[in-house]
Amino acid sequence: MSGVYPKDFKYTKTHEWIKVTGNIGRVGLSNFAQDHLGEIVFVELPEVGAELKQGETFGVVESVKAVSDCYAPASGTVVRVNEKLVDSPELINSDPHGEGWLFEMELSDPSELDNLMDVEAYEKFEAEEEVAH
């Protein structure tokens, strides 16, 4: 699936992505995640002001059949959530790396980003996961 994943994002093993601009990280689900969940019909996002720790659950996405936890790719404070998802959760399916973003956070420890995968590592990881499924 080369070319699907933006090169300037970092990725988690639980298939979230984060795009960092200055001290702000925008978070979403990867194409692999949305594809495997199927049509997303419900999203529960963190509230603005919520303190997240890297690796902790921050919310839930639900497809017709499955409820899936989402894990924070970094630690920090939620500063903005994508309100469009309340009425249009399917944006996560149609544009997972763009319009389907979940929330933005102010990073408390940018060095944590070194624990995440870059696009090359994620593409390799995702391809292995694809085979495992």
Added chain:
Amino acid sequence: MTGPKKTPLYDLHVKHGGRIIDFGGWALPVQYTSIIEEHRTTREKAGLFDVSHMGEFRVTGKDPLGFLQKAVTNDIAKADVGRCIYSPMCYPSGGCVDDLIVYRLGEKEYLVVVNAANAAKDFAWMTDILEGFPGTRLVDESDGTAELALQGPKAETILQKVTEVDLKAIGYYRVRDKVKVAGRTCMVSRTGYTGEDGFEIFSSPEDAPEIWEALMEAGRPEGLVPVGLGARDTLRFEASMPLYGQELDAERTPLEAGLGRFVSFDKGDFIGREALLAQKERGLERKLVGFEMVGRGIPRHEYPILDAAGQAEIGYVTSGSYAPSLERNLGSGYVPVEMSGIGQKIHVGIRGRAVEAVVVRTPFYKRRRPTGA
């Protein structure tokens, strides 16, 4: 360890892009393209399902009617040849062993179709009952039987293209044996698990792939799509058809599940009669209701149901989903009878929060029948 069992259509599912899962020991597609799309196409046009995992038992010999009357709760004597009857099958406690359909094929010949996950348990249970009926035979034909379901408003048009039999002559819950479909000998019934008009087609495993392909071909102009287990569940859920293991189990009785019309106290003795009669006379303590979410959230199997204040736990969710045709978040579950009235405010416990819901009428979805039918 052996892998999940494959139906005769497994290779076709893979070829057509089905996403295969292990469903109670069966390798079956959960979806081909999208659960929501497959669901809506079945409601609006037609869908084709592989339900070969279902169990089929043939009952013949000296007294098949007497045996079935003892085993299940509905009155099988009402079935003339060519009639199908839905029925719960109960334990002496009144709890459900399974729910099933009995097809009367001849004077002394019946086919019983049971849930895949229960087939082995049902067969053992019915074999025990059979001891009281010497000369009556019960044969498990599940391995030698494939089953397709063709469902939706276009189902009759599509099936008619590949069979000589006048399908209009097969009414709702009627069955016709030894019908040629795409040149293969089948049993065809007007039954299903979607809330739509449609047929179930039983054949030998060898013939099933060709019948499947012939139906897909005949159905192309009508918009027929293959449908996986995901949409099969949302379709039956919208139509408020019970699923064993969710609405029905060994603890809940057909009366609590709202299936009282399939329990015939007048037909004579049957297993569970005493317990069910006592429950009926005593009055129900709890019953199955449908509800719609008022707050944000999707109810799911085994979530707790809370009272109007969102405090005390009063019951549990049996099934819940986003309903693709109704575009609402709906659920079903057991609550105390005094909290089962239409309009009753309840809550569902979702990840530790009480989310408001309201009891609504069921079935959630009812198809419009063609005028004059």
